[in-house]
Amino acid sequence: MSQGAIRRWKRPPFIQNPTLRWGLWVGAAIYLAFAFGTMEVNWDRVAEGVTRGQRFLAAFFPPDFVSRWDSIQDGILESLWMTITSTVIGIILSVPVGLGAARNLAYRPVYLFCRGILAVSRTFPEIILAIFFVKLFGFGPFAGFLALSVGTIGFYGKLLAEDIEDMDPVQAEAIKSVGAGWLQWLNYSVQPQVMPRMIGLGIYRLDINFRESAVVGIVGGGGIGATLLTSFDRYEFDSAAAILLVIIGIVMVLEYTSGYIRRWVQ
């Protein structure tokens, strides 16, 4: 401890390199200036939104379940069917793709091919897929079902492949050493290791698919989305509020059940 000014402790910064730290701050400031500068906002219209917002909030007390109940019920049921079928088909199709995309199972060409399928099906949001499937297969739940299935393949196949790559090779070797065939080997060494996590993820995907099935209707893919869009277009906020409450309710039920099942499985 030498004489002179008292040295005070300062906490170390999160980013150690000072040039990088200040560079990031300056860059962020410039970016924000540009972003706000180029954003076109019609403030009069936004101000109008305040009164509309009040009307919309008022519509929640009480929401109108009655006058459009038939179409709400139809839409919700259609969404649920789409959710279930697309999850099942998507998972069934993603199993072979996922097996092929696991580096420790598949040969190199198969691996690259399956990884390619997964990358393509993950890139586009379900809603864009739905637009194209509606063009190809016509309006209705079939297009939405296909879009959700493709999304499921990308999601589930990738996670399955990663899970298989992370598995414990000792058990796999043990099963192989007793002379198991390839299918037996899959069934007794790979499957038990990945199953608990995959059941959880499957239920999680069911949850995601329901959320997505609520919007594919906006582009004509069937489900509750179409009803919601119509009620917003007609400014029937009380029906819209009812639909939103139904969606939130189902999502919450699904989320709690899926959380419960995942804890029970693991």
Added chain:
Amino acid sequence: MPVRQQADSKIWKRRTTKAQFAVWFGWLLGVAIFVYCWRLISDKTIWFFVTDAPKQAADMAERMVPPKWSYMEVLWAPVWDTINIATLGTMIAIVIAVPVAFCAARNTTPSIHFVRPVALFIIVSSRSINSLIWALMLVTLIGPGVLAGVIAIGLRSIGFCAKLLYEAIEEIDHSQVEAVIATGAARSQQLSFGIVPQIMPAFAGISVFRWDINIRESTVLGLVGAGGIGLQLDSSISTLAWTQVSLILLVILATVIVSEWVSAKIRHAII
């Protein structure tokens, strides 16, 4: 261990008979539900269109090549808007998500019986509504445009960021906080010196991860009028300008890949 007695020798089985039946019944139930749902969808489908689809697809693919490269001049502005929607939306979300997360985490919440349920409710309601639905609502409320998209992305991301953040806060190492308390720190000092440094990497990772997701989501917000490249996609599809559609798809693909690469790099640098 489940075994089967067979002529004086025990044979190993994977499950007991009862468990076997339960599994079998579960499968039966699942298949029945699936077949029922499938029939309902198939009733609503016009199968002629489905059988016709390969021809349609070939036709569409033919009309989509080559992409109309000159249309790119028009697309730069929407791409910029799309990136802005994602970035500004993520910023709004983070600003709101941080206090919500501190209120929701069991070890930092001011009151476990009153404030925590409110915070959890904010998280659940923000997460359960898709960003496209948020956008749909905001477009009717404040009019079409980029602002509606920014707010929609922001509202949707609050729940996601707050959920991951509060889980990170609950998992911190408490001994460090205790050390800070032992020096006589006030509650705000405990937060800033004991907890914040521990969750900083998680916080940065979550923000970048959500930004990556938001780039994907903001490409479609234009379909309901909330700005970004989705507007161009929508108008190109409705005017059957397929060469523009293919270019837009390529641009979306490129944006998504670049954003994924950036976020992977940043997260790699943090962790």
